[in-house]
Amino acid sequence: MRIAFYAPMKSPNHPVPSGDRLMARLLIRALELAGHQVVVISEFRTHAATPEAAAALEPAISAELERLRLSWRSEPRPELWFCYHPYYKSPDPFGPVISAEFAIPYVTAEASYAAKRDKTGWAARQKRVGEAVMRAAVNISFTERDRAGLCAAFPQARLAALKPFIDPVPFEAVSPAPDPIRLMTVAMMRAGDKMESYAMLAEALRLIEDRPWTLSLIGDGPMRQEVEALFAGFAGRIEWLGQQGEAEIAGLLARGGVYVWPGCGEAYGLAYLEAQAAGLPVVAQQTAGVPAVVEAGVTGLLTPEGDVTAYAGAVAALLADEKKREAMGEAARRFVLEERSLATAARALDEILRNSAATGVR
The missing domain is CATH 3.40.50.2000 (Glycogen Phosphorylase B;)
Structure with a gap:
């Protein structure tokens, strides 16, 4: 037609x-x-x-x-x-x-x-x-x-x-080589739900600051300075990667260990599918349209909406459990490449x- x-x-x-x-x-x-x-x-x-x-x-x-x-x-x-x-x-x-x-x-x-x-x-x-x-x-x-x-x-x-x-081709071309303590996020830096998610993520990471982790942030936007301020206390643990192209995002995600993004008000979030296609398990909230793109308990962990402590605990749990993290990452990649x-x-x-x-x- x-x-x-x-x-x-x-x-x-x-x-x-x-x-x-x-x-x-x-x-x-x-x-x-x-x-x-x-x-x-x-x-x-x-x-x-x-x-x-x-x-x-x-x-x-x-x-x-x-x-x-x-x-x-x-x-x-x-x-x-x-x-x-x-x-x-x-x-x-x-x-x-x-x-x-x-x-x-x-x-x-x-x-x-x-x-x-x-x-x-x-x-x-x-x-x-x-x-x-x-x-x-x-x-x-x-x-x-x-x-x-x-x-x-x-x-x-x-x-x-x-x-x-999503189009899985850029992700099929990369081989996951995860750094187990490397957390990954891909999101625009703008007012509203995005800033609310950034604020929740920063608060959650403060609760597990004693654990070994780093965070790589992919994205940019009009509130870049405000986002930087939220994570200012994590000296040496934040990598600012800015806006990236499709192929570059696929390669960067494949180096991560866990994808972290609370997803406040998220319609569903194509970035969750991209992360899973790269072999990353997801930690998000059980909110809005997120359950449409993350299989709870299989490809990631979904925590109660607004519960920062539960969210921090879920991130810490995946960081500490290599077997579960790897199994979820493999399931996540299959899920997207075969079904989405x-x-x-x-x-x-x-x-x-x-x-x-x-x-x-x-």
């Missing part, structure tokens, strides 16, 4: 790296691997930090909608509209309208809906999300949390599941689309 791909929060062509951008790119690659022709149909970002900023975007949204209408009258039309990650701050104001006017199926992936946002000034945008979910031939969820949320809000919506995945690969996802995604395009709303 010819597929129009749209990511209202952040285009896959956006210059700033993030989990959203990576997943958008992975979905495009999966669709292409399945034999579909994909075009990024619009670079327009509907993301707004406040309801006031959202309202200010409306004239530009109307102009972009009209541009799309005109282009589809003179160009070969896609046969399906695929929207990645619509939610209250970044709804899709184009796909549902265009798909209805040109009689093609509409599909969402990683859509989410939170009724509580209706009372905080986001009702108009929430309405758009709801209309998109109900119009969709299928809504593809990556986590049980998102699926349950859509099911509760829209019991008649068409739902399907696709497990989070791009090729596996491409087959599953293709089946979902072909089934929904044949039977879904047009």
